[in-house]
Amino acid sequence: MKFFKISVCIAVAFLAVQCNDDVENSIEEIQEVQPQEVSEEILNKLKTIGFNVSDIPVTSTKGGVVVERDIFIPYSNLEETNFNKQAFLSLMSCQNSRDVKIKNDLGDNAAGKALNAAILRWNSINSSILNIRTVTSGQDITIRLDGGRLATNTYGQGSFPSSGKPGATIDINLDASASVINNGGVLTQAQWVNVITHEIGHNIGLLHIEQASFGTQIATTVTDDPRSIMRIDTRDIVGLTRLTTNDRTAVRTMYSEFNNSLCK
Numbered sequence: 001m002k003f004f005k006i007s008v009c010i011a012v013a014f015l016a017v018q019c020n021d022d023v024e025n026s027i028e029e030i031q032e033v034q035p036q037e038v039s040e041e042i043l044n045k046l047k048t049i050g051f052n053v054s055d056i057p058v059t060s061t062k063g064g065v066v067v068e069r070d071i072f073i074p075y076s077n078l079e080e081t082n083f084n085k086q087a088f089l090s091l092m093s094c095q096n097s098r099d100v101k102i103k104n105d106l107g108d109n110a111a112g113k114a115l116n117a118a119i120l121r122w123n124s125i126n127s128s129i130l131n132i133r134t135v136t137s138g139q140d141i142t143i144r145l146d147g148g149r150l151a152t153n154t155y156g157q158g159s160f161p162s163s164g165k166p167g168a169t170i171d172i173n174l175d176a177s178a179s180v181i182n183n184g185g186v187l188t189q190a191q192w193v194n195v196i197t198h199e200i201g202h203n204i205g206l207l208h209i210e211q212a213s214f215g216t217q218i219a220t221t222v223t224d225d226p227r228s229i230m231r232i233d234t235r236d237i238v239g240l241t242r243l244t245t246n247d248r249t250a251v252r253t254m255y256s257e258f259n260n261s262l263c264k
């Protein structure tokens with residue numbers, strides 16, 4: 001905040017002869033309201049609740065954060081977990097769900113090697129008609145490197161079904177890092193399996209469970225599923241080893257031969 005210090009000094013210099021003393025006082029006051037580091041996790045939670053965190057900086061203050069300039073939220077409120085049910089934004093047609101073709105354009109790296117295990121997770125859901133396979137042409141989904149499109153702390157980005165077809169792209173940021181995951185190091189192959197499983201989840205329709213209110217909640221799932229692959233925070237999913245019962249129930253409800261299957 002050196003720049004700020006200097007400009008304060010100049011501003012005060014016009015008003016007061018004893019610049020130094022005034023500046024010291026001013027700076028102390030100013031520092032109390034200076035923006036401090038607010039973790040990505042807290043920003044994500046605020047965003048999920050619906051606050052504007054991109055246009056107006058969130059500032060950290062004693063015991064909580066200030067959002068949208070004048071709303072104080074205690075940290076204790078943000079610690080409460082408010083998980084929703086599994087939910088979807090849009091669906092593939094039943095027919096398309098039987099043969100989802102994905103082309104692996106990731107190359108020979110930890111993420112590229114993780115794709116098959118991610119596909120297997122979705123293909124291993126009993127009584128679901130969902131089946132995903134890799135192809136080299138004629139794909140529905142292309143999984144590729146992001147080419148700089150994603151933020152440095154964003155690991156992947158899926159897309160949602162439209163016109164009954166799966167989301168067309170999955171971008172993977174191989175170099176992504178966040179201090180809270182692997183101390184800022186890149187992901188391992190096992191961790192990429194989870195991220196890619198999550199992104200495929202979007203491409204077949206699933207929303208983040210915390211954002212269920214944006215879409216259609218799946219009545220057969222329960223509201224508290226802390227180990228769902230569709231949790232919003234990458235930190236919560238990188239260590240997972242399987243889909244939860246709710247994740248599987250969601251897909252079975254969306255894509256099956258049962259009469260109550262949601263796909264058309």
Ligand SMILES: [Zn+2]
Nearest residue numbers: 198202208232
């Ligand atoms: Zn996601």
